[in-house]
Amino acid sequence: MYALVDGNNFFVSCERVFQPQLESRPVIVLSNNDGCAVARSNEAKALGIKMGAPFFTIKQLCQQHNVAVLSSNYTLYADMSKRMMSILKGLAVRQEVYSIDESFLDLSGISQLTQHAQLIRARVKQWIGLPVCVGIGQTKVLAKFANHLAKSYPFLGGVCNLAELSSDRLARAMQLTEVGEVWGIGRKLAQQLRAMGISTVYALKTANANQLAKVFSVNVARIVHELNGVPCIALEEYSNTQQQMVSSRSFGEPITNRDELIAALSFHCEQLSHKLTKQGLFARSLTFFAHSNRFKDDYVCHAVTLLLPAASNSFRMLTKLITPAMDAIFVPKINYKKAGIIISEMLSADDAIRDLLGSSNLSHDHLLPTLQAINRRYGKRTVRMASAILGHRWQMQRELMSASFTTDSSQLIIAS
């Protein structure tokens, strides 16, 4: 049996742990650049604030109802997530960390599953102050569905174990739930399924999997099997090596200036260099992209993929590609709104292939460890490429951010 444990309104709950005065008040957390609402407390949901709603469309509503509006504080959420995952790990046979606030657990061999799920809830709440819901089912898709029920029906007390439901009640619950709620059925698929007369979870469960595989893809067939209790999606305990690495960001305000764009791309080189080093990986090629506002008619997007002479994790090497990249993508007078870099080909140190002359397809920047040591000791970005300080107008807006309660000793909460 699988469990899906999911933090309730995760970002909001993290904020409330350190700001108890936010309890029982409507609270929302905004995305980068204070763009749109990415987390909402129940009170905020009740006001009709939708997931992903652009902030400018709800600003007035927030003022009217005294909604607490916060910029996102990912450092805090990542740290709270790490703590939550480590608690869950101790309460399961195997664990798959699925997202910042969700974890699949393999509960094979554990008896009294419902009680165990309640223990999970109680422990996470007591040890780190976060409320979670637990859904239990025979497959990952069913565990997800159970979790949805646990969240939707408060009388369940935050835990839903499908094995405890009679087949009649399970069928009833599936008939009452829209097909789009199923994990893996997004907006487009839900729309197409509805057009075929499949509009509830139950209708999907009882549909012909082979037929759907032909019309859509094998994925949809897998989901149908999973809804029927046949596992098709395995628990991924150890994440396979990452396929892709991205650093990108929208600008606080549109930019047209070449230097400003260079500064932004330099920043992304630093970010990626840091990520690569942390995971022991080396980039082979980088895709640089920059685009204007995608909500406007004159939207343009330019991208170029460049190969490094040898795979590298050093920001000094990555940064060298910025000039050729700019030559390929930069067009004057365009109002750029976002830029970034994608690495889609990575090597680990083990992949290094030595040729006959002893040179390697990996290039080690021997200065890098020293530079990193300086930055660790004297603070992030003490030493950096000069190109990164050519401009700053591109930086994000985060006007309403809370403190780094758990990761910066100067910002600890003081108990008096």
Place this chain on the structure above:
DNA sequence: TCTGGGGTCCTAGGACCC
């Protein structure tokens, strides 16, 4: 005026191979 960022997987189609 204002609309996130970071991922994965699948498919279709072309190039190329024997």
Place this chain on the structure above:
DNA sequence: TCTGGGGTCCTAGGACCC
């Protein structure tokens, strides 16, 4: 008249997830 069949690899693009 009639022009194979099976496979791999790559890329672009779309859909999905949180």
